[in-house]
Amino acid sequence: CTDDLNITPNDDDTLLGADLYEDEAAYERVIAGVYANLALTGTFGPESSNIEGIDAGTSQFGRVLLYLQTLTADQMIWSYENDPGTRELQRNIWTAQNPMILGMYSRTHLTISLANNFLRETTADKLDARSVSESVRADIVEYRAEARLLRALSYYYMMDLFGKANFGTEADAINTVLPVVERAELFQFIESELLDIESDLVDAGQNQYGRADKGVAYMILAKIYLNAEVYTGTPRYSDCLNYCQQLLNSGYVLASEYKNNFQADNNLNSANGEIIFPIISDGVTIQNYGPTTVMINGSVGSLEVNGAEVGVSEAAWGGAIRVRKEFAQLWEGGDFIDDDRNTIISADRPIGITDISDQSQGYIIQKYSNLSSDGVPGADQTFVDTDFPLFRLADVHLMYAEAHLRGGGGTISEAVNLVNDLRARANNPNTISAGELTLPFILDERSRELHWEAHRRQDLIRFGLFTGGNYNWAWKGNGSNGIAIPSHLNLFPIPNLSMSSNPNLTQNPGY
Amino acid sequence: QSTVTGTVTDKANAMPLPGVNVIIKGTARGTATDFDGKYSLEVNQGEIIVYSYVGYTPQEIEFTGQSNIDVAIEEDASQLEEVILIGYGTTTKKDATGSVDAVTSKDFTRGNIVTPENLLSGRVAGVTVNTSGAPGSGSEIKIRGGSSINASNNPLIVIDGLPITNDNVGGSRGVLASINPNDIDSFTVLKDASATAIYGSRASNGVIIIVTKKGRSEFSVDYDVQYTLGDIDEQIEVFSADEFRAQVIAQNLPNNFISQLGDANTDWQDEIFRKTVSVNHNVTVRGSLFNAIPARFSFGVTEQEGAILTSEFDRRNLSLSLNPTFFDNHLKVNLNTNLSYEDNRFGDSGQIGAALRYDPTQPVYDPSSPFGGFYQHRNGNTLLLGGSNPVAALLQTNNIGDSERFYGNINFDYKFHFLPEMKFVLNLGYDKTEGVSRNNSIYATNDPIKGNRSFSFQERTNQSLDGFLNYNKKFGTINTDLTAGYSYQRFTNEGHFTGNQRDPNSFGDTFADPDIVLIGFFGRANLTVAEKYLMTLTYRRDGTSRFSEDNRWGDFYAGAFAWKLSDEDFLKDSKTISNLKLRVGYGITGQQEIGERDLFLSRYQAGSNNSQYQFGNGVVSSLIPSEINPDLKWEETKTLEVGIDYGLFDEYVTGSLNVFQKDSEDLLFNAPVPDGSNFSNSIVQNIGNLRIQGLEFTLNTDVIRKEDFNLNFNFNATLLDREITELAFGQDVTTGGIAGGTGNFIQLFREGESPNSFYVFKQLRDTQGNYIEGAYVDLNGDNIINDEDRYLKENPDADVIFGFQTNLEYKGFDFSFNLRANIGNYVYNNVNSARAQFDLLRSDAVLGNIPTSVLDTNFQTTSDVILSDVYIENASFLKMDNITLGYTFKDLSKFIKSVRLWGGIQNVFTITEYSGLDPEVFNGIDNTIYPRPRNILIGANFKF
Structure with missing residues (x-):
């Protein structure tokens, strides 16, 4: 009479982990769940959330990324400062209590957790035990590479924004207190993972829309190499340029019109040759x-x-x-x-x-x-x-040009052409000459091309203009004309709640 | 020997009394009255018959050959031996070892009582009942403030042995809203661990045992009728139309706004509130069915209008109680069945806020408006951004909720033929509520979809089985009362909804929660030595389906000792002290009631139709693993209590004093987990401790106790201090969401502080004492004003709670009133903090009204001030909830036994310094509460 205490879910939308994988269709649905964490905040509509400490809707991955990379800089201002956290972010007076910063840290780690779960559930032993068919196994090879890619993407953002992360892989069990890995080590991990999975990924631009492929891996590599000096102190511009070149050779084409990238049908119109990875x-x-x-x-x-x-x-x-x-x-x-x-x-x-x-x-x-x-x-x-164009080809054009100027190789003519391609596409007849292609120009042109696409803080830091007083934009440092801010703001603080749950974490200097 | 027969009745109401001992004095010969109060006894000439009954003064009558002796015995207040329920058994107030208070129907709070918990309001020390102003709406009931943080703080409510759930269904106003207060005979409140431990798993927040009225053999009919006239007497002060016009100009709003000013003078609060009329009818018939089964049938109708336009609560209750006995009273059967039909129309209380905000210079109606003839801010047929007409919103919304509830139980109480000191009790309970919600509404909107048509259905069931054996025997001077039993309960919840049928992108779904199953084994021993030394030991082992197999069983136990000092020789003859009992008790109770029902299982959740993912251009139904905690276990509350029950001057003064400390450990607390190690950043874990210390004092005095003149006072006081003694990793947890900003909050849980303390900035003032807008004290001295400068100021819990009632009966007159006071409770005035700033005279593209309290602060911008401590206000109050006056006409005719006519006022007055509408708000955040109307009541009670 005590067996009744063994309950099971009654809702047809809730599936027991123990039964789920009996259906081979589950693998696609579970990898879709890892991707979905970039777009959704929960499973019950836009007001639901599977993380806490931040408003549900605000906790969306691309949203907090936008807040941290764009709202903190010179392109955007948010009128409703009674939305908690917005005031401190856009005035550069944030603290470790900030809900958006928590949202970024927690939401991104959730992707890591979901990816690790997928990897744990698709080991060869488990697939053998479940007698998974060959055709699904072939799909799973790709899915596993994509799960690792999404995990690397997540660590890339943690490295960029926080300089460290809770480090968990499929080897770590649920609810363990994870070790913490610092920036340089994260860099190595991301790089080696992306190189390691390359052969299992679908060719660039060839995967189903919404799924990642080699192009996304190249893009992350190009980004970490472009910013390597910030992350590790060692410049890697030629590596950046090589991966930009590889992307340029991968069959991506600029959308016929600039605005196609930002329209309701940007998954179907000419932008789908340009967008390398979207948040759907x-x-x-x-x-x-x-x-x-x-x-x-x-x-x-x-x-x-x-x-x-x-x-x-x-x-x-x-x-x-x-x-x-x-x-x-x-x-x-x-x-x-x-x-x-x-x-x-x-x-x-x-x-x-x-x-x-x-x-x-x-x-x-x-x-x-x-x-x-x-x-x-x-x-x-x-x-x-x-869809939000998290990565798109135009960025590659500008990265190539910048990497070239910073000594990464390539040719000046190619760099100028790539920049002018963007102007031509935007119907701007004022093309530039090789003499006009300077680093300050690149920074401004990146803002013109890529504003409100969650790149700005990273760009300003690479150019040494985010903190300090060399460039003071309106409301920087809580002054309407902008005032200098201390250099420790180049990294965000580890959120209090995240610190408290993992004793291995230490606060970033200055906070 | 001759046979004498007769009936024993209660002198107070002439009702027959079952179970009265009828014994020949000095012998062991005797009997007991049956359910009709009848007895039959062999008796010799000259012998004295003693009629005795617990709680009544025994009566002796000499037998002188009468064939029939009818006796009316009288309740003995001095004995105070009222029978009280203690869960799976009964005791008397005098013999209780735990902290137990009983309130019977004669002591119920009087007034416009629509839901049963209000019968208890202010009556019992340590019990608070906070009811919304919405008709028939639910209440927040707390005993000793609640012993949890994230888990439930609701007491366990047991109706006729059936523990009910606290969860409501859609379409109903509340889980207690479907119960007719007229059917309730008594409440017993169990407060300390020794009293509650028998309910182990769910007893940490105290237990309220409700007993419904039972059948009797003697035929009687009661009819009650009551009319209630309600009116809102206070509104939030906003600018009148003229003042508003002046302010808009004074604040230099741009011309395109000034030009929007209208000519009308509309008080939008007057427009959405109304005077209400409510009616209550109750008919109760009692008598013997087929001349064999004592029965009670009642029928009640309640029609209550809400103070907000369109809001309505209608209820019909049918209740039938059958109470037959079999085999010479060896088997008693009690069957209680109740049917309740609730019809609601929900008036959106959010329109109270809209009414505060809407432009007072615009009219309610506009014949040229394409939006149903209501004025709307518009440009031709296009609405402008900035709120819509609250009267239109109410009248154009038709949100109906109906619920049907059946609840009842059958109870078998069998006294063994071969071992009469042993009995077996079996109680089977069932509670099923079906709720239906229908919405058919039109909105003023620019969207192509102009409204909402939706339907939803929900069904909850609750099945319970309890069985126990009880052995009660006296061995010499030691009385033993032993109980052992088993308890099973299952809760289900399922339903479906359609989504908005007018919106092709809206969708429906079905839902079904995992069942909750609770199983318990329990035992209790009551030992009484020499009728002076009392001991109770309780043990319960509980299993819950909420935790994994390894953690699901919890052991809960309690012990209590009581010493009846007044029965000791040195006090026995005291003229002053008529009763004195010392109690001490300690026990552990459990808590498992959290929202999550299957957190220990590895689960994946499929996204709802709007939470899918896309591969290629096709939709994939994504599966996301749910957060998981297989280690979850019982939260435990340890309660230590010392109490004194006293009676003075022949029980003219009675009462008790309790001091207690409750420590809740392994709190079921939603706390962070290392990021990346689970499928959330925060899961329910057993982390944190909460300490509650308190003192309760009760004083009842019968100032006058005469045949036709009674005056009594009841006073109770509760001192309560709740403190979080430990939190997960010492980390603050934010709580208390407020209006004004997405995801804004105002409260904090912090170690060493009271739960829900307000977390605010310290406002700076200039030398004249005026506030400097947006300027706060730099508390950490780092020259930056940011989150690190917020501090904790006060909390919503009262430090002291007082209750006072008085009843006066003189001849046919009765008069009563009650007072309640809370001292030291603070409220965050979210009405002012999110609304009273001059910038808000613009409501997006249009004009909007604001509270006149802006003139006190002169604040401009909401985001600069919303977290300021100026909005934390002392909300201590003194309230008179009810005052009634009645007159009873007796023996009017052969058919009418009595008629009582009465009148009263509810929500008579509130004395407070709080600047908002009502200092009594939920969780200390005042965001335009549904106002509690002042009601004038008239009623009549006929007994046939």
């Missing part, structure tokens, strides 16, 4: 408060009420996001009037922001849209269909 959003099946939903709704102006122009409800979020003065100034001087990348709306607005809560100050932009390339609005008025 869908108004019906993959609803999330991720970066595209936030930026499209948020950038609708409070005065312009231009939501219909970008396929969301007219007033949307009433001017939640605007741009800072320094970003707006990148488009001044007449060279960019017809540049497709210039989506600034400035009418009746002052360029500067003296009161962050006043949504009528500062310019707005219209980069992302929930309209398709044919002008058809997405399925939902809030949750957009637009």
